[in-house]
Amino acid sequence: MTTVATAGYSQPGPYFGAYGGRFVPEPLVAALDELTAAWEFAKTDPVYQQELAALHRDYTGRPSPLTEVPRFAGHAGEARVFLKREDLNHTGSHKINNVLGQALLTKRVGKHRVIAETGAGQHGVATATAAALFGLECTIYMGEVDTERQALNVARMRLLGAEVVAVRSGSRTLKDAINEAMRDWVTNVATTNYVFGTVAGPHPFPAMVRDLQRIIGDEAREQLLERTGALPTAVAACVGGGSNAIGIFTAFLDDADVQLWGFEAGGEGVDTERHAATIGRGRPGVLHGARSYLLQDEDGQTQESHSISAGLDYPGVGPEHAFLADSGRASYRAVTDAAAMDAMRLLSRTEGIIPAIESSHALAGALELGRELGPTATILVNLSGRGDKDTTTAARWFDLLDKGAKQE
Amino acid sequence: MSSAPATSSPVETRIRATGGALVGYLPVGYPDLATSIEGAITLTRHGVDVLELGLPYSDPVMDGPTIQAATTRALEQGFRLRHAFDAVREITAASDVPVLLMTYWNPVLQFGSDRFAGLLAEAGGAGLITPDLVPDEAGEWLAASDAHGLDRVFLAAPTSSEERLRQATSLSRGFTYVVSTMGTTGAREGVDSAARTLVERLRQVSDEPLAVGLGISNGDQVAEVLTYADGAIVGSALVSALGDGLERLAEVADGLAAGKRAQPGATPGAR
Numbered sequence: 001m002t003t004v005a006t007a008g009y010s011q012p013g014p015y016f017g018a019y020g021g022r023f024v025p026e027p028l029v030a031a032l033d034e035l036t037a038a039w040e041f042a043k044t045d046p047v048y049q050q051e052l053a054a055l056h057r058d059y060t061g062r063p064s065p066l067t068e069v070p071r072f073a074g075h076a077g078e079a080r081v082f083l084k085r086e087d088l089n090h091t092g093s094h095k096i097n098n099v100l101g102q103a104l105l106t107k108r109v110g111k112h113r114v115i116a117e118t119g120a121g122q123h124g125v126a127t128a129t130a131a132a133l134f135g136l137e138c139t140i141y142m143g144e145v146d147t148e149r150q151a152l153n154v155a156r157m158r159l160l161g162a163e164v165v166a167v168r169s170g171s172r173t174l175k176d177a178i179n180e181a182m183r184d185w186v187t188n189v190a191t192t193n194y195v196f197g198t199v200a201g202p203h204p205f206p207a208m209v210r211d212l213q214r215i216i217g218d219e220a221r222e223q224l225l226e227r228t229g230a231l232p233t234a235v236a237a238c239v240g241g242g243s244n245a246i247g248i249f250t251a252f253l254d255d256a257d258v259q260l261w262g263f264e265a266g267g268e269g270v271d272t273e274r275h276a277a278t279i280g281r282g283r284p285g286v287l288h289g290a291r292s293y294l295l296q297d298e299d300g301q302t303q304e305s306h307s308i309s310a311g312l313d314y315p316g317v318g319p320e321h322a323f324l325a326d327s328g329r330a331s332y333r334a335v336t337d338a339a340a341m342d343a344m345r346l347l348s349r350t351e352g353i354i355p356a357i358e359s360s361h362a363l364a365g366a367l368e369l370g371r372e373l374g375p376t377a378t379i380l381v382n383l384s385g386r387g388d389k390d391t392t393t394a395a396r397w398f399d400l401l402d403k404g405a406k407q408e
Numbered sequence: 409m410s411s412a413p414a415t416s417s418p419v420e421t422r423i424r425a426t427g428g429a430l431v432g433y434l435p436v437g438y439p440d441l442a443t444s445i446e447g448a449i450t451l452t453r454h455g456v457d458v459l460e461l462g463l464p465y466s467d468p469v470m471d472g473p474t475i476q477a478a479t480t481r482a483l484e485q486g487f488r489l490r491h492a493f494d495a496v497r498e499i500t501a502a503s504d505v506p507v508l509l510m511t512y513w514n515p516v517l518q519f520g521s522d523r524f525a526g527l528l529a530e531a532g533g534a535g536l537i538t539p540d541l542v543p544d545e546a547g548e549w550l551a552a553s554d555a556h557g558l559d560r561v562f563l564a565a566p567t568s569s570e571e572r573l574r575q576a577t578s579l580s581r582g583f584t585y586v587v588s589t590m591g592t593t594g595a596r597e598g599v600d601s602a603a604r605t606l607v608e609r610l611r612q613v614s615d616e617p618l619a620v621g622l623g624i625s626n627g628d629q630v631a632e633v634l635t636y637a638d639g640a641i642v643g644s645a646l647v648s649a650l651g652d653g654l655e656r657l658a659e660v661a662d663g664l665a666a667g668k669r670a671q672p673g674a675t676p677g678a679r
Contacts, residue, residue, distance in 0.1 A: 300518030
């Protein structure tokens with residue numbers, strides 16, 4: 001396996017230690033090469049960077065605030081807890097950071113159509129938003145199961161002018177939506193760019209999405225230094241594919257004293273068959289174009305994951321997380337559905353902030369970390385999305401609706 | 409790279425001997441293991457020169473709806489990787505038609521590529537077609553296939569650069585899989601003219617056999633493809649036929665094989 005001491009933690013791709021690469025059908029290689037070249041150029045092109053910075057500022061509302069949450073922290077061993085408020089971005093999550101960058105890139109490579117996969121619908125909504133903004137055709141692939149549990153996001157995407165395709169193959173969730181999007185891409189690659197939503201998939205996606213999301217950590221590091229005069233003791237984020245986590249981790253990779261914690265979806269418990277703890281319970285393999293950890297059976301067939309949070313319900317994980325886990329630079333734990341829902345309610349009641357269920361996994365993790373690290377610790381949590389989309393799930397979980405009440 | 413002479417590949421030998429080969433695909437385990445084996449043996453008796461047995465996989469990104477539905481059914485029926493070796497053993501005992509496995513990479517990786525290659529060779533299999541393993545990532549498979557004397561078929565696509573076409577043809581053994589159109593597997597009305605152009609480009613860089621796949625579903629298309637390529641690969645049309653039973657499968661295979669004879673000016677070994 002990889003020796004990290006000489007390599008450093010920042011990896012440009014296509015490989016992250018033993019992980020990453022490109023395990024795709026040959027017809028996609030040219031498109032991936034084209035995208036890689038476009039990204040390598042854009043990354044250092046001042047015109048592109050200025051356009052993107054203006055969009056972040058004037059459209060998304062960046063920089064997103066850093067909010068200290070003392071009443072919540074009272075339940076976290078009296079550690080100081082700060083939230084990086086990606087929930088306040090336009091469209092309600094960190095996904096917009098990546099999508100604006102890739103949509104700009106789509107224009108640059110001269111394509112007029114974008115496709116994307118989505119689980120919870122956040123990435124789909126963000127992509128549909130950017131497509132509307134840039135006048136691009138847009139098709140979103142979403143597992144049929146997810147279109148049912150995130151029906152409101154389907155309506156939002158359609159309102160924004162996107163076509164939403166309910167994917168009925170396989171387990172009818174995010175992983176199958178990715179398969180279907182790849183099939184579309186292989187067929188329509190001449191006109192279409194695939195706006196991938198997370199730091200998984202074939203090169204250049206893990207590196208490109210990381211580069212586009214690192215603004216979260218870059219901002220937060222500066223904001224926290226300004227606020228407290230010190231770096232955090234620990235950084236916490238939820239991990240499905242892992243884009244919000246990589247986004248906040250990257251700025252701290254070389255700060256050896258800062259602990260990096262990823263919280264995976266433990267579902268009904270990692271000792272049951274119903275969880276999405278890919279790093280905790282999976283083993284290395286190839287899925288969706290990259291080598292990384294994945295949940296699979298003995299024959300290498302992908303296993304179905306489970307999480308109350310559609311955005312974390314994915315049996316794979318980005319290859320850079322696999323590398324950070326093996327190297328020990330970041331640590332990963334699982335948070336159950338129940339613990340995440342408790343944290344969601346706690347933040348709502350103590351701070352008046354309703355977090356996404358995805359982000360609630362990071363909050364539950366922060367509660368644990370705070371109790372372990374004690375009152376001298378400062379914990380930075382990536383609040384990756386807002387919880388409006390999860391109101392129905394929460395209402396059902398906590399029995400919040402009056403009997404017979406109906407939303408008109 | 410391999411030091412094995414080209415003639416050591418049973419697939420290449422067969423393709424060259426036919427002067428235009430029909431390559432037939434069926435997934436192992438569809439509609440059940442026994443019928444899939446019977447189906448493959450049926451193909452060998454109805455004009456199919458090289459068999460391509462698909463291994464059902466949970467995430468088949470290169471496959472269209474027909475093959476997805478069949479392989480999903482096979483997985484639901486309890487397909488396991490070891491069944492593939494049983495199938496190869498039975499088919500090669502009943503016929504001298506060479507048998508390639510078509511498999512996505514992760515199952516082989518999890519099984520252990522060297523162990524997989526060893527068992528496949530021992531069962532009498534000829535090699536692998538690997539739709540999601542590009543030569544760039546294939547180091548482990550190049551070593552395992554060399555060690556066990558197996559064929560390995562990489563893909564060439566209309567969008568591949570000349571450099572990649574050279575790489576695919578020089579590392580492939582048996583034949584190179586010419587992707588006729590940008591898309592997934594499945595029957596289509598016409599075979600894309602991109603196929604002919606791509607074969608012409610490949611002939612500029614290689615003498616290795618070239619078989620065209622994706623979208624070929626009838627004898628006329630087979631005949632057309634064999635005017636410029638060394639093999640025509642048919643999948644979804646056979647899978648659909650097997651869905652209607654072994655008799656229908658034989659009938660469809662006969663129709664496809666008629667395309668070999670219809671090929672104008674076919675002479676064995678000619679190119």
